[in-house]
Amino acid sequence: MKFSFSSEQEEFRSNLRRFLAERSPTKEVRRLMETDAGWERDAWRKLNAELGLTAVRIPEAYGGQGFGFGELGIVLEEAGRALLCAPLFSTAVLATGAILNVGTEAEKQALLPGIAAGDTNATLAWVEDPAHWDAAATTTTARRSGKSYKLDGFKSYVIDGHTADLIVVLARKPGSKGENGLSLFTVAGNAEGLSRHALKTMDTTRKLARLEFKSVKATLLGDAGTAAAPFARTMIEAAICLANEMAGVAERLREDALDYAKMRMQFGRPIASFQSMKHKQADMLIDVELAKSAAYYAAAALDDGDDDVPAVASLAKAAASEACLQTAIHAIQIHGGIGFTWDNDTHLWFKRAKSSEVLLGDAHHHRELMMQRWAA
Template sequence: MDFAFSAEQEEFRDTLRRFLEENSPSSEVRRLMETREGFDRGVWKQMAGELGLQGLHIPESYGGQGFGFLELGIVQEEMGRVLFCAPYLSTVCLAASAILNAGSEAQKQALLPSLASGETVATLALVEPGGDWEPGSIRLVAQSDGDGFRLNGCKTFVTDGHTADLIVVAARLEGTQGRDGITLLTLRSDAQGLSALPLDTLDLTRKQARLELRDVRAEALGEAGAAADALERTLDQGCVLLAAESAGGAARCLETAVAYAKHRVQFGRPIGSFQAIKHKCAEVLLEVESAKSAVYWASWVAEEKEEELAQAASVAKSLSSEGYLRAAAENVQIHGGIGVTWEADPQLYLKRAKTNEELLGNPGYHRARLVTALGV
């Protein structure tokens, strides 16, 4: 295992960072926060056309670039640094991965090229009211209807659910429970009986929605009733990539806090010279580096050693979530009162950190999952 990124990967990171800093300054983030869609479709298409980001880990045979999770992790880390507003996590990290993991060859050929080109925005709908991120908790029933299925129920906290063109829905066959009967299905946003309601959430930089399904017709993705493993793999991959985003956000919080501590003068000297501030920055540095190490290892595992993916994903997700929240909170503290004002950016990172902590399972959930996997 090589613990260092290659020269090509570092060059890719530099190119990506320049693109994101140019297209996602704080002013643009704040503008997009106030819109219903929450992202700029022109930039979304530019990402696909100039950088090929939407198809980064999609095989070339389906119109993608054919890279792996290390490169995808770099993208997520850099997007996390700037609070990039786009349906990248939902489309690329969740929906595209679900199709790759569960879809038939014909479905991959039909669905993936439009995702890779940026033409289609997609998402994964899993959580139900009162439910959690555990696949076994799915209650939505897929009722057989000829060569397809009918769905009646609700999904909530669906990232970019109201702007997605394609939705991958997790349901189960009638009369099943636990991991048995779990089925992934696809439907279009214009499907009859589907309604999407944007949710008012803490983090306005990442849009979420509630989906109401009333006798909506959907097509099974892959074999009906046999999607438990594919769904778990998709969620584990998503956890690794969300952890990368959190690591990037945490690193940016540390950089911002240190820069502010160097130029903010109090009692005739920069506040960074005070021991209490030094301790805060040093402790956050430890959190950030720990999160990065876990994320880089998990990204490698996702690409090279899939049998350890579930454990690696839980380690990375729990460490990065807590590290990001700590870094964001200390960034606010070091900035003082201005850190929580609407005009300042630290509060935006704190809200993203809190949302990321809960998305795809909080640290407590992942530690319990890890304990179970290890048989402790």
């Protein structure tokens, strides 16, 4: 496959990178990560008004820009590169994907315009303890209550779950098992009976929360009992999007490490001139470029509707997980003693690399999925 971005996409990337460099410098990242929310609503709304980040993938019929996953991948790659502290992944990928994949036309018309405009921040809640990424492990129940439903249970590791205005929740019909009886529901962030607690995490640039539902009023999204296949589709899309984001993180780590090696003097010359350092830099470049290629290919395959998208998604996530974390490890080592300190910024991207490695399943999990999907 010969692949290259169009001139319009490259211009979009260039403008976005320049914009995020101004709006999300390391100083701002450090400030926001120390706050309880992890982001600021007014600044995020302004950013969306100027760039329309959450609207990229949403069709024009629902107030969006109508682009594909190739463009959304560019957004996420640049956001990862800048370590943008905002509910981008939770809103533009997880919640939007679930609504588009399972919602009725009326539900899309009602929910997506607010997300596209940046007025509604949303997320998807599906993971429970212990952390299982598949839908079959769901224990949260939804029982009918008049024209609505009541949810009982909990969800953990919900991205931006403590601040989301709208929460899309995966729950099952009481007594059902496996992938049978699964449905998606929408819950208001301030719903009665819903308690939200931010979790203490290693990567404070991406906040996670635990949600507890005690007879919480919920609205059915799509048709009852049919959420298994649309949810699986949403997870495939999310894995590809996360792979693109991790490619941006890895690229930033590689470039910062190279710049430091060129500047750091030892024995009267830059350490970048040492043979061992050249080998390490070459290894990092190969790893990052292969991860980027896999992520780009997966996004293009998703836009083209290829039959092997599920396997390609797992391939991209596995490649990005290993490349991103290994690049982070190399970057820390190249910076030497200062690389382990709080004052050095490398640890910010290292923590994002580690948290993203396990998010949606690590490389081992996705290689197993990849083999199962190709065998099928």
